[in-house]
Amino acid sequence: MAPLQRGLPGGLRVLGLLAVALVPIVVAVRELGRIHPDEVFQALEPAWWRVHGYGVLAWEWREGLRNWALPGVLAAFLKLSEVLGITDPRTYRGMVAVPQFALHAWSLWAVYRFAARRAGPTGGALAVLLLGLSGPVLLFAGRTLSESFSASFLLVAMEALDRPGTDAQARRAGILGGMALGLAVVTRYPSALFVLAALGWLVGARRWRVLAFACVGGLGVALGLGGLDWFTWGAPFHSFLAYVRFNVLSGEAAAAFGASPPEFYAQPLLRAVPLWAWAAVPLSLASLLRWRTLSLPLTCAAVYTAVLLATPHKEERFLYPALVLGLLAAASQLAAALMAIQRPGLRGVLTFSSLWLGFVRTDGYPSQDLRRDQFRAIVQATRGDAKGLLIVNEGLWGSGGFFYIGRNIPWRTCDWPRDAAFQASMRDPAFNRAVTFEGRALPELQAAGFRVVREVGRETILARD
Structure with a gap:
């Protein structure tokens, strides 16, 4: 040797x-983005819940299948971000x-x-x-x-x-x-x-x-x-x-x-x-x-x-x-x-x-869509005077949770305009932000008073007064 x-x-x-x-x-x-929902809901979201007292806790946290060691460490750095007045999700994600x-x-x-x-x-x-x-x-x-x-x-x-x-x-x-x-x-x-x-x-x-x-x-x-x-x-x-x-x-x-x-x-x-x-x-x-x-x-x-x-x-x-x-x-x-x-x-x-x-064939593992543009769009959509958010073409476990929304506002996920969550959000004036993937439900959103604010990759951010 x-x-x-x-x-x-x-x-x-x-x-x-x-x-x-x-x-x-x-x-x-x-x-941003995520390899798997556990990246958010077994680490970042429990840490957010620890610091702020609200958040989405997955079933493992209700049944006690996880320990609090890792979320506890992340929560300490998230708390430090709060003390320093850092409120932008991308910035406190860097702190974490x-x-x-x-x-x-x-x-x-x-x-x-x-x-x-x-x-x-x-x-x-x-x-x-x-x-x-x-x-x-x-x-x-x-x-x-x-x-x-x-x-x-x-x-x-x-x-x-x-x-x-x-x-x-x-x-x-x-x-x-x-x-x-x-x-x-x-x-x-x-x-x-x-x-x-x-x-x-x-x-x-x-x-x-x-x-x-x-x-x-x-x-x-x-x-x-x-x-x-x-x-x-x-x-x-x-x-x-x-x-x-x-x-x-x-x-x-x-x-x-x-x-x-x-x-x-x-x-x-x-x-x-x-x-x-x-x-x-x-x-x-x-x-x-x-x-x-x-x-x-x-x-x-x-x-x-x-x-x-x-x-x-x-x-x-x-x-x-x-x-x-x-x-x-x-x-x-x-x-x-x-x-x-x-x-x-x-x-x-x-x-x-x-x-x-080492750089050849670096794509393809894992094979899932990381949804990088979606998370960036959610962060951008919930800044300013956002009071409620609808995420189209995504379920709860792929959403990013309160950690990436960064504030305690109501939000929902749905797949199609016919879904109850979509219909309820269109009727609720508090929902003044929406993010949709590859233009899904875009006509229906615009008919409900939403206007396109910007494009983030495959995502569209919309807002209404």
Whole structure:
């Protein structure tokens, strides 16, 4: 293994890492939209409810299937925005992104350390660029999805548990790795599969001291979760147990949200994996034959993916944490191979080509419409003297909630002019703003006194006096 330089990298390396970490945050705040409704209604909207006392709480929050750790952190930054007098949704969305930026930067620092142990400092920096600028990470890492937060904690855990060293170093690495694994589970309960895989890997590697202290670190986080649930739900581990009952033991998740065969994930995986990562496959096989050791992140990703394939209810976003760990292993392997090339010219060409291939086929994962223009239109429509809002061609869970409306005004969603919500809004003079997708119900809105204010992509904003 290549030796890791002591201390922090140089100033330029730190600035470069922070710049790479900032890119997906800026993309998410600038473009808005959502990968999945959970991005809003399991994170942003509960935080809004905590701060302002009103909002749309999804059924999981009524039944107690979620814990308040992540919304609580976001609520603190949302409260700070309120104290500072920030009322524009796009601005306080940027404020809420601050802790996620810090977490993502920490995870990229972990990527650097993990790869630098194998490929040296330059190889570590290359791995950060390969992973941090890959299409899936650019899209997901700035989004308030549980998969995004959990994947960042998993990267930190992989680097910590992978560290070689003395007994004292093993103690620090184990505690940090165990805490990071625990926080990955707190932010997303299915990530418990990664915990089991990581602990199994430590057993197989006979790293008993790291294993013991990882359990200590994880137990500390677990006790914190138990206390939080006791305080918020009235019983220790209420949310975790309720989640397991609904999603694992009862089969209600598949009945409520649908079931899919294993091949459901074939196309998303092909679209999501950057082209440079495929080059790491033969390199990883050669390394396995030579050293007969399994990669920790690759082992965890494989175990999780195998369970995911066997789980009836499937969604493309579920792949993301495993995908990120696979990219960590691939980027480190590829960086080590490139740094081993003795000819500088060839090494430079192949390095540049690998980085460029990270941007090829960056669209298509996930395949859903992100509705970026809709969220921007809603934000613009509810400024000024807006007293009520109608959103046409969208249901409640795709709307953006009160978080993106940014004020306590009445609002409704509907699909067609014949819908009761549309008819009631046309009769109610308080509804003086409307947003419609691709011109749906435009004649009916204009007949009710609305006039077109502006176009935002595929969305039309209307207003009436």
